[in-house]
Amino acid sequence: xxxxxxxxxxxxxxSRVASARKVSPEYRDVVGASVELLQDYRVQIHSQTPRxxxxxxxxxxLDISHNLWQDWxxxxxxxxxxxxxxxxxxxxxxxxxxxxxxLLTPELLDGPLWRQAYTKPRGYPGDYLVMDHIYNGxxxxxxxxxxxxxxxxxxxxxxxxKRKKFARQSIDxxxxxxxxxxxxxxxxxxxxxxxxxxxFSQSHLTGTRPLTFVLVxxxxxxxxxxxxxxxxxxxxxxxxxPIDIQLRHQSVMRLMREVGPSEMLLHADMIYxxxxxxxxxxxxxxxxxxxxxxxxxPGGLLLLGNMKANTDMIGPLELIADWTLTYRTAENVxxxxxxxxxxxxxxxxxxxxxxxxxSVRKPA
Ligand SMILES: C[S@@+](CC[C@H](N)C(=O)[O-])C[C@H]1O[C@@H](n2cnc3c(N)ncnc32)[C@H](O)[C@@H]1O
Numbered sequence: 001x002x003x004x005x006x007x008x009x010x011x012x013x014x015s016r017v018a019s020a021r022k023v024s025p026e027y028r029d030v031v032g033a034s035v036e037l038l039q040d041y042r043v044q045i046h047s048q049t050p051r052x053x054x055x056x057x058x059x060x061x062l063d064i065s066h067n068l069w070q071d072w073x074x075x076x077x078x079x080x081x082x083x084x085x086x087x088x089x090x091x092x093x094x095x096x097x098x099x100x101x102x103l104l105t106p107e108l109l110d111g112p113l114w115r116q117a118y119t120k121p122r123g124y125p126g127d128y129l130v131m132d133h134i135y136n137g138x139x140x141x142x143x144x145x146x147x148x149x150x151x152x153x154x155x156x157x158x159x160x161x162k163r164k165k166f167a168r169q170s171i172d173x174x175x176x177x178x179x180x181x182x183x184x185x186x187x188x189x190x191x192x193x194x195x196x197x198x199x200f201s202q203s204h205l206t207g208t209r210p211l212t213f214v215l216v217x218x219x220x221x222x223x224x225x226x227x228x229x230x231x232x233x234x235x236x237x238x239x240x241x242p243i244d245i246q247l248r249h250q251s252v253m254r255l256m257r258e259v260g261p262s263e264m265l266l267h268a269d270m271i272y273x274x275x276x277x278x279x280x281x282x283x284x285x286x287x288x289x290x291x292x293x294x295x296x297x298p299g300g301l302l303l304l305g306n307m308k309a310n311t312d313m314i315g316p317l318e319l320i321a322d323w324t325l326t327y328r329t330a331e332n333v334x335x336x337x338x339x340x341x342x343x344x345x346x347x348x349x350x351x352x353x354x355x356x357x358x359s360v361r362k363p364a
Contacts, residue, residue, distance in 0.1 A: 023099045024092075026082040030315075031104050033075045038107040038149070041068055045145045061139045065151030072152060076312050083314055087327075093318070100319040108320065110146035113153035117321040125323040126275060128192040128222035134160045135195045156316045159354040163274045163305050166350060166357055168196035170303055174270045175204065175211065183210035183241075184269040189252050189292075190276030191215040194226035197245075201233045205240040212244040214268070218251045252276065255291050256284065268295055272303035274357075278325040282332070289336040289360070293343065299364035306333050306356050313354050333358050 023031075045064065086096045108114040113133040117125065133140065134157040139147035171186060178184050188194055197213050204211075213230075217223045227247045234243060252273075271292050277285050285306075292302050307313060309327040317323040330347055333356045337345045342363040347356055 022095050024082055024085060027079070027086060027096055027099075030075060030079045030082065031100055034072065034104050035107055037068070037071050037075065038104075041148060042107075042145045045148060049144055061144065061147050061151065065139075065148045065155070068148060068152050069155040072156075076315050079312055079315060080310075083312055084310065086319075087314055097319055097322065101322065105320050105322075108149050108153070110141060110143055111149035111151075111153055112140045112146070113150050113157070114321060117153070117317075117323055120322075122219060122221070124219075125321070126279075127219065128217075128225055131160060131192045131195070131275070132225075134158075135164065135193065137161075153316075156313075159307075159313070159350055159352040160275065162350040162352050163355050163357060164196050167272055167274055167303065168199055170272065170301065170359075171196060171200050171270065172204075174301060175200075175207070175209075178209055178269070180269075181209065183212065185212045185214065185267065186270045187214040187216065187268045187272075189216045189271065189273040191217050191226055192222050192275065194230065197226070198229045198233055201230050201237070201243055204243070205237065207241045210242045210244065212246065214246045214248060216248045216250060216252060218249070220249045223247045223249055252288065253284070256287055267297045268300060269297055270301045270303070271296065272301075274303075274305040277304055278307050278327070281326070285336050286338075290340065293337075293340050293360060293362065296362045298362055300362045302358075302360040302362075304333075304336065304358045304360075306358070308349065308354055308356055311354055328356065330356065 041064070086092045105114075105118060109118060113130060116127070116130050116133065120127070122129070133150070134154055137154055139151055141147040141150045167188075174186065175184060188197065191197075194213075194215055197215070215223060215226055217226075224247075227245060230243075230245050234245075277288075280288070285304075289302065289304060296302060307325050307327045309329045309332075311327070314327065317325060334345065334347055336358065337343055337360050340360060344359075344361040344363070346359045348359075349356060
């Protein structure tokens with residue numbers, strides 16, 4: 001499919017709505033270019049969709065969505081400065097959100113991932129179904145256009161896949177170095193679909209030391225979904241050490257007040273949380289990381305993820321999908337480990353450049 005070249009210069013001028021919302025001309029052009037891009041794809045996909053459903057569709061959904069992703073990146077990579085201006089002032093942010101939700105968001109809602117993220121049927125942003133769409137990675141949607149924009153969201157959400165991979169690798173490494181005959185306890189906070197544990201259970205077929213995974217989530221449906229996926233995987237296994245799964249339907253905020261962390265997590269060898277601390281304020285992050293560190297056994301590992309500040313991810317998440325997170329600097333994330341005695345600390349950025357991953361290891 002040949003698409004015309006998109007750039008900020010040939011973007012339509014959405015000035016009437018923009019001036020009503022007092023949005024900067026630069027941001028107006030980013031939104032205008034994105035809307036025009038999506039409308040052009042919609043029209044072209046529609047014109048190539050066979051009337052008779054048995055005829056094959058001319059274009060490959062994956063190729064088209066990849067082209068769309070390239071065009072989309074071209075537009076949003078020019079947006080860094082105006083996004084900075086938007087996020088530096090809460091009043092600007094509100095106006096930019098209203099403007100984006102009025103014009104751009106509706107162009108994307110045919111894609112199930114966008115719809116789930118924006119409409120929040122489970123009452124909070126970033127639920128386990130949103131995560132599952134990204135992990136599943138396949139086209140979904142009632143129309144071809146819907147499938148293409150669904151795939152665009154999956155491309156944008158690759159940081160979720162990368163941090164899951166990182167969690168999975170870290171579990172593998174921890175388990176490989178386990179010397180305790182009683183095995184290990186690994187806890188995931190805000191576990192969602194716990195895809196990394198599903199994958200681990202599928203492939204961990206050697207060794208004899210028992211493993212316990214404690215899954216904590218405030219959404220009972222997410223927990224049931226994760227528990228079911230893992231137990232189906234375990235049923236299919238012929239070999240492998242015993243794996244015990246404990247589901248805890250509770251808010252991590254309980255750790256801040258009612259329960260001691262070691263009571264809730266026993267003495268964990270590894271505690272990790274990907275995609276949760278971004279929902280919390282600074283004080284909560286500081287207190288929680290200290291309490292979680294206390295709950296670790298000697299030699300244990302605490303892994304915490306948080307979205308990086310000053311990237312263009314605020315566009316699709318906050319402005320388009322109304323998915324509010326706290327984006328943090330390296331200093332801010334590192335400060336969670338301040339005062340943790342003897343801790344070996346490292347901070348890395350995931351391969352997409354959107355997520356920080358803080359590792360804190362307790363001395364053995
Ligand atoms: C963005 S998802 C991340 C899920 C998973 N860690 C992943 O990366 O696939 C956030 C998860 O945290 C859960 N969550 C949010 N606030 C929570 C809290 N206060 N206590 C426990 N779970 C929470 C949500 O229910 C959701 O399943």
